[in-house]
Amino acid sequence: MFNLQYIRSQFPILQQQINGKPLVYFDNAATSQKPVSVIESWTKYYETLNANVHRGIHTLSQLATEEMELSRRKIQKFINAKHDYEVIFTRGTTESINLLAYALTQEIKAGDEIIISHLEHHSNIVPWQMLCERTGAKLKVIPMDENGILQLDFLDKHLNEKTKIVSVNHVSNALGILNPIEEIISKTRKNSGAFIVIDGAQSAPHFAIDVQRMDCDFFAFSGHKMYAPMGVGILYGKEDILRKIQPFHGGGEMIATCSFDGTTYADLPFKFEAGTPNVGGNIALGAAVDFIESIGHENIQNHENALLEYAQKKLLEIENLKIYGEKAKRTGVVSFTLEGAGIASDAGMILDKMGIAVRTGHHCTQPIMDYYKIAGTVRASFAVYNTFEEIDALAEGVKKAQRMLS
Structure with missing residues (x-):
């Protein structure tokens, strides 16, 4: 049985605060957090x-x-x-x-x-x-x-x-x-x-x-x-x-x-x-x-796919936000830019002040960024311990960053 609350309890790092806010960790494509058993x-x-x-x-x-x-x-x-x-x-x-x-x-x-x-x-x-x-x-x-x-x-x-x-x-x-x-x-x-x-x-x-x-x-x-x-x-x-x-x-x-x-x-x-x-x-x-x-591949995949679908829906409600690869079959990642709101790292620093960890930049894939003629994106990447409430926090954080940077 998939028990998200129990899964999250196995990750000590998720229990802390960053800049006075509960940690929302969306940099899993760079490195994931480690459970107690590991x-x-x-x-x-x-x-x-x-x-x-x-x-x-x-x-x-x-x-x-x-x-x-x-x-x-x-x-x-x-x-x-x-x-x-x-x-x-x-x-x-x-x-x-x-x-x-x-x-x-x-x-x-x-x-x-x-x-x-x-x-x-x-x-x-x-x-x-x-x-x-x-x-x-x-x-x-x-x-x-x-x-x-x-x-x-x-x-x-x-x-x-x-x-x-x-x-x-x-x-x-x-x-x-x-x-x-x-x-x-x-x-x-x-x-x-x-x-x-x-x-x-x-x-x-x-x-x-x-x-x-x-x-x-x-x-x-x-x-x-x-x-x-x-x-x-x-x-x-x-x-x-x-x-x-x-x-x-x-x-x-x-x-x-x-x-x-x-x-x-x-x-x-x-x-x-x-x-x-x-x-x-x-x-x-x-x-x-x-x-x-112990969790099961199917449970992990189903949860992360649901997170991806929800994140894309919430983020596309934000005006002037562009998701790259939106129409392709994807897993675990939303990569986006905010038109007219500075470079990706500016948004990333504002999100960090809200306790939200995302990756910004070219993600060691400069040819992709060159193709799109951009310097980089904001990338939110998901793991089995992430929640829909954290995605809500991300969306609100992005809106705040957009207001501050526009």
Whole structure:
């Protein structure tokens, strides 16, 4: 049973005031707040288990290893990976994509093509640009229309034997647009042998993920956007590809044998997990998975969709307010500007004085802002603990900001 009051009680930070007002936290696309169960999981590791993993025969090392590997198995189930060793711990989506862009270097040569979309976060643009610079490959971009909808006929024209990588986000962090991943993957499989990479940073917190059904080659996401600590993330990859490609980092843990004459690499997943991992964070990510599953993906999705629909209705009642991507299929985000009311950050600062936390600016998606010829937007992004009353407060806050800035 979905009990919003109980869910909110699990987040200590929501009980405080900001600038003398009850905190209204609408910056969840940047990072979500953490429930007690996740905080306690992280604390328990450092209070009772703190030891390095996989390397020690002593009790604490063995127990820490068991807890971290249990978390890996929870994440395997969470995304429906075929094997737990297809789940690689990283520091987050950005590191996961950079790992891939480096590891796939040997698969790319001059004249090859990499396709991304106009809706990408900088972390799904810059690593591929760097790969192109290293190899002489060319970057191509799926265009979008004024509603933020990707124009997939581009793929019909540009997918070919030169296409080596197609990397797109599942959900736009700036606009909340849910991209037609299944269609993109289908077109890619039909017309090229490209590796398919999905940036799932904005989808993993909001609805069920099934990487086998999706049939992507790689799927990356961050823990801190799905109620887990910062500094931990996941790269999923298909076993056969992970065995083929080269590791990103070299060092301890990722070797089978090492001598001055050469090194052989460890088996999966450790081949890609050099150095001491964020053990406490990795264990807490498993606790975040438990938290999400205790509520249920369907309950989370239904609640957040209702919040989005209500927020859009309330905000569109405000004169001279424009929502970007309004007509596209979206989840969890309302991104808007106020005509004639200064820049987005001005409205954001006024809302902060009222205890309302939103994100302002280009959201690490400057190409999107350039398309709309704006410097940035005000972005309100939702999580399972947000309420309709908080949206009412947002709408009133926006009206006040508009009066003060016009």
